[in-house]
Amino acid sequence: MDSNRSRPNRQRSALEPQRSRGKLRVASLMEAAAAVIAERGFESATMAEIAARAGSQIGSLYRFFPNKEVLADALIQRYGELINEAFGKIEGRATVLSVYELADSLVDFLVELHGESRAIIALMEARSEWSIKRAAFRNAALHRIAQILMRCSPLLRPETAEAIAVIVLHNMKTMKALTLEQGIATSPGATTELREMNRLYLASKLSEKRP
Amino acid sequence: MDSNRSRPNRQRSALEPQRSRGKLRVASLMEAAAAVIAERGFESATMAEIAARAGSQIGSLYRFFPNKEVLADALIQRYGELINEAFGKIEGRATVLSVYELADSLVDFLVELHGESRAIIALMEARSEWSIKRAAFRNAALHRIAQILMRCSPLLRPETAEAIAVIVLHNMKTMKALTLEQGIATSPGATTELREMNRLYLASKLSEKRP
Amino acid sequence: MDSNRSRPNRQRSALEPQRSRGKLRVASLMEAAAAVIAERGFESATMAEIAARAGSQIGSLYRFFPNKEVLADALIQRYGELINEAFGKIEGRATVLSVYELADSLVDFLVELHGESRAIIALMEARSEWSIKRAAFRNAALHRIAQILMRCSPLLRPETAEAIAVIVLHNMKTMKALTLEQGIATSPGATTELREMNRLYLASKLSEKRP
Amino acid sequence: MDSNRSRPNRQRSALEPQRSRGKLRVASLMEAAAAVIAERGFESATMAEIAARAGSQIGSLYRFFPNKEVLADALIQRYGELINEAFGKIEGRATVLSVYELADSLVDFLVELHGESRAIIALMEARSEWSIKRAAFRNAALHRIAQILMRCSPLLRPETAEAIAVIVLHNMKTMKALTLEQGIATSPGATTELREMNRLYLASKLSEKRP
DNA sequence: GATGAATGAGTGTTCATTCAT
DNA sequence: AATGAATGAACACTCATTCAT
Incomplete structure (x- = not known):
């Protein structure tokens, strides 16, 4: 099956953060995502691990990236x-x-x-x-x-x-x-x-x- | 029911079917597996879909192939x-x-x-x-x-x-x-x-x- | 989806809930677990029944207790x-x-x-x-x-x-x-x-x- | 849940085998059952393992003992x-x-x-x-x-x-x-x-x- | 805005039991 | 009578996604 397990949010673009705090967060999130995906592959990479590796919370991740x-x-x-x-x-x-x-x-x-x-x-x-x-x-x-x-x-x-x-x-x-x-x-x-x-x-x- | 539920069957090889019925099933199972894996990739291919596409039940799939x-x-x-x-x-x-x-x-x-x-x-x-x-x-x-x-x-x-x-x-x-x-x-x-x-x-x- | 599906979460300890809502839930979860295990024994007790008896969803149970x-x-x-x-x-x-x-x-x-x-x-x-x-x-x-x-x-x-x-x-x-x-x-x-x-x-x- | 997973046969007694072949088989089946249950406990003992340990087939086991x-x-x-x-x-x-x-x-x-x-x-x-x-x-x-x-x-x-x-x-x-x-x-x-x-x-x- | 709890469908796997050969 | 294949509900566990605080 594909990854859209449940109630996917179809809104298409990543939120542009306005403040530098947000920009930093987005950067670390993307870095973490790259690392996890590189290690495990796209499907096996979990949103939770990405957030954790960025030192963020899953909620933050979804604030900037509405889905995987x-x-x-x-x-x-x-x-x-x-x-x-x-x-x-x-x-x-x-x-x-x-x-x-x-x-x-x-x-x-x-x-x-x-x-x-x-x-x-x-x-x-x-x-x-x-x-x-x-x-x-x-x-x-x-x-x-x-x-x-x-x-x-x-x-x-x-x-x-x-x-x-x-x-x-x-x-x-x-x-x-x-x-x-x-x-x-x-x-x-x-x-x-x-x-x-x-x-x-x-x-x-x-x-x-x-x- | 028992705790073994979570330990996957580590028996390392596929069961050799003993009867012609079983041989046919194994063949169709492998064909279905190849098709589903080709379509979706190994990870996204589900055992349930493989069984279904072979016209089998999940139990039959696991009889011959103890795990994915x-x-x-x-x-x-x-x-x-x-x-x-x-x-x-x-x-x-x-x-x-x-x-x-x-x-x-x-x-x-x-x-x-x-x-x-x-x-x-x-x-x-x-x-x-x-x-x-x-x-x-x-x-x-x-x-x-x-x-x-x-x-x-x-x-x-x-x-x-x-x-x-x-x-x-x-x-x-x-x-x-x-x-x-x-x-x-x-x-x-x-x-x-x-x-x-x-x-x-x-x-x-x-x-x-x-x- | 991924093969990790079958390896149970080996993280060894229960998550400490951070919010009062979570604390309540953990308490009711443990109570329910005790009741179900007392009734049926450890092996026959199912995680689903425990969650249900606590009025929770299976996912909530696993949030706090990563395995049985x-x-x-x-x-x-x-x-x-x-x-x-x-x-x-x-x-x-x-x-x-x-x-x-x-x-x-x-x-x-x-x-x-x-x-x-x-x-x-x-x-x-x-x-x-x-x-x-x-x-x-x-x-x-x-x-x-x-x-x-x-x-x-x-x-x-x-x-x-x-x-x-x-x-x-x-x-x-x-x-x-x-x-x-x-x-x-x-x-x-x-x-x-x-x-x-x-x-x-x-x-x-x-x-x-x-x- | 209890062990009557599906379509249980409620017929209550073990078949009395008539020939010594059968008696031997029953004896070895019971011995195997005792061994497996001793090792794993009743619930974790599987009918398949019992049959296998007795050198029998699951079908034979069910012939003599209509259920667990x-x-x-x-x-x-x-x-x-x-x-x-x-x-x-x-x-x-x-x-x-x-x-x-x-x-x-x-x-x-x-x-x-x-x-x-x-x-x-x-x-x-x-x-x-x-x-x-x-x-x-x-x-x-x-x-x-x-x-x-x-x-x-x-x-x-x-x-x-x-x-x-x-x-x-x-x-x-x-x-x-x-x-x-x-x-x-x-x-x-x-x-x-x-x-x-x-x-x-x-x-x-x-x-x-x-x- | 950040946090972390809640949701629940989906996944691999097991096993008692039945049945055709 | 023996064999072994078929069935399918049940189970432990995962994870993308949503939501209340």
């Missing part, structure tokens, strides 16, 4: 902003980077974004029917990647760029997953291999179209 | 057997296939395996601490892939083969995911791109070492 | 406090009472303690492996009794006092049981007989050692 | 016969035993009856509303004890004898309980003390009335 879904959306949105910035930096340097450097920047992108990235992956893995925002997030990321690719290699057709972006995004996630489970099970050379594959691939797609 | 974990393990094991067979076929032809053909056989591997594959992916995505069997499954797949690679390119060092296998397995999963969400969101060229990346990568890793 | 075991422990602990007080009174008068009076005070001890005593006996009869608190309760009672005996008869060796205490405690429980089933089956003279046996026994153990 | 209650009754009845015999022996020697010897014979009675005695105690401790047979068993034991006492001390009034019997029966159970938990928690001198109390008591009740 909204909380997830807020997390995604915040992360989206971070990601946008980070993509912006890469995009700015797209023309001065070698193809290999660009490939590496992309594949290490999620890894270098510390903080809540694990939570976001957990969120994106959760059943995607749940939130349109999740799909939007994915599409935004895809677009940014495509744009970077096209800036690097202007002759690329947009549809091709999108298709490549899908692959690159997958590689990014794989790299993140690999570094998360590092030392546990995976052979240590895997990240090197992934980086190599990604370089090879992007080189073949971008170099030829480069001016 | 065992049910998941059984699914994984059965799928593991299918996969083993299929890997066997590829391995047999490893020396006669071109590198590109081999690369394509591998990326398309999961896609061509119909049946419960989606459920199995959902299962593997579920927190992996949960079951040793899950890790074992992954390792087995990794080994098979590494062996195929080494058969194709005998000079490959085993550790390198394992590292490549990790990447190839990820590509296989990505391909499966791509075909599952086909038409929903992803640009249609993505599968072509993935196939291309995989070819490029394996060609670079295998060709040079080929006798 | 903790509820039982809380009952035992509360009763333990009552018992401690009562033992204190007897101990204070141990030196001024005649042996017969002391003997009678002890056998009638549990009988005179009304309230949840029946539930507590049911609890103590439940498999004792279940809770260390249960064993601790028993040992505490034994110690108190032994101390009373030694105060009354200072030359008694501690080990002997402990051994006598075991017997006296059994007599106390027997008396309680006898009065509970009074009129149902037992011959009415039994309580008189028990009192007599207990007097005889304690007189023989204590008198000779009296200063 | 009947099984318990059969156990009690069989034990009643054993007890009757044993009481008979004591009764036969009542006039030649010293009072102390008689007291010891009685208090050690249950202890010396090995086998299922623990199961029977578990059964008798189970809520007594459940079976009239259980009350009957208790009354029979009480009667036998009273008779022994009266044979030993013929001037005893029957009502007094019954009242004493109640006490003696409790002592018997206490002794059994003490030996069962021996070494676990109880001070080792307790059994000696119990024996002494019982002697003292019976000596005072019987000696004076002896011819």
Whole structure:
């Protein structure tokens, strides 16, 4: 069954707190949410644990985030902003980077974004029917990647760029997953291999179209 | 009634049905489980829904699978057997296939395996601490892939083969995911791109070492 | 939804209610628990019936007592406090009472303690492996009794006092049981007989050692 | 709730098996039942475990004992016969035993009856509303004890004898309980003390009335 | 606005009992 | 007669969400 166990409040947006007290609280709430979701996954994360880890009470949590879904959306949105910035930096340097450097920047992108990235992956893995925002997030990321690719290699057709972006995004996630489970099970050379594959691939797609 | 109510039955394996009636039921139960888990993910899949979808009663489900974990393990094991067979076929032809053909056989591997594959992916995505069997499954797949690679390119060092296998397995999963969400969101060229990346990568890793 | 569903909350102590509303509820919950357990025994008592009898919802019960075991422990602990007080009174008068009076005070001890005593006996009869608190309760009672005996008869060796205490405690429980089933089956003279046996026994153990 | 979970078969008596095969099976079933009930208590003992421990199938168990209650009754009845015999022996020697010897014979009675005695105690401790047979068993034991006492001390009034019997029966159970938990928690001198109390008591009740 | 108590449907699991083969 | 599969109500426990203070 899905998570809307009972009497869900369908009001869609997180309350904007007016005072800095409230802003602090919201920040610690979101941090806690990210941590708990990263540890347990979206479904297993409980609102009670999130509140407790933030040193708040369940009532406070619900004051700012009227339900779990909204909380997830807020997390995604915040992360989206971070990601946008980070993509912006890469995009700015797209023309001065070698193809290999660009490939590496992309594949290490999620890894270098510390903080809540694990939570976001957990969120994106959760059943995607749940939130349109999740799909939007994915599409935004895809677009940014495509744009970077096209800036690097202007002759690329947009549809091709999108298709490549899908692959690159997958590689990014794989790299993140690999570094998360590092030392546990995976052979240590895997990240090197992934980086190599990604370089090879992007080189073949971008170099030829480069001016 | 008694306090054992709360200790789940830790008996570790699924009951082998003794009668044809039971065998049929077990089959339909596993099919239903695969369907429900594929739809909702492991955690959201409820035992009640699985039983209902199999046209059984909850008690019947628990007769054969003493808990949800065992049910998941059984699914994984059965799928593991299918996969083993299929890997066997590829391995047999490893020396006669071109590198590109081999690369394509591998990326398309999961896609061509119909049946419960989606459920199995959902299962593997579920927190992996949960079951040793899950890790074992992954390792087995990794080994098979590494062996195929080494058969194709005998000079490959085993550790390198394992590292490549990790990447190839990820590509296989990505391909499966791509075909599952086909038409929903992803640009249609993505599968072509993935196939291309995989070819490029394996060609670079295998060709040079080929006798 | 998540697999944690089946692992019971192992948090070991009852929540202390913070508001007067909660305190009232906890009191009525414990009262109801005592009643239901007294009627049906620990295992047959259901959390649902306890909640219902307290006019609460199952969720409220679990808010304060995270599992059945903790509820039982809380009952035992509360009763333990009552018992401690009562033992204190007897101990204070141990030196001024005649042996017969002391003997009678002890056998009638549990009988005179009304309230949840029946539930507590049911609890103590439940498999004792279940809770260390249960064993601790028993040992505490034994110690108190032994101390009373030694105060009354200072030359008694501690080990002997402990051994006598075991017997006296059994007599106390027997008396309680006898009065509970009074009129149902037992011959009415039994309580008189028990009192007599207990007097005889304690007189023989204590008198000779009296200063 | 009580144990009649669903569609109980109210037919009251255990089927008498005609062939020795059947008798053997019934015997092993009862033995298994006694063992499991002794270990877990009546409520926690499951019909499935009983069948399994007897090397039978649940269906076989239900063939001979149409429900759990009947099984318990059969156990009690069989034990009643054993007890009757044993009481008979004591009764036969009542006039030649010293009072102390008689007291010891009685208090050690249950202890010396090995086998299922623990199961029977578990059964008798189970809520007594459940079976009239259980009350009957208790009354029979009480009667036998009273008779022994009266044979030993013929001037005893029957009502007094019954009242004493109640006490003696409790002592018997206490002794059994003490030996069962021996070494676990109880001070080792307790059994000696119990024996002494019982002697003292019976000596005072019987000696004076002896011819 | 913060707190924490209340709600109750839902979840995994058990087990006495029945019944078809 | 024996086997083992089927039934389903009951149980302990969880958690998103609401609400009174």
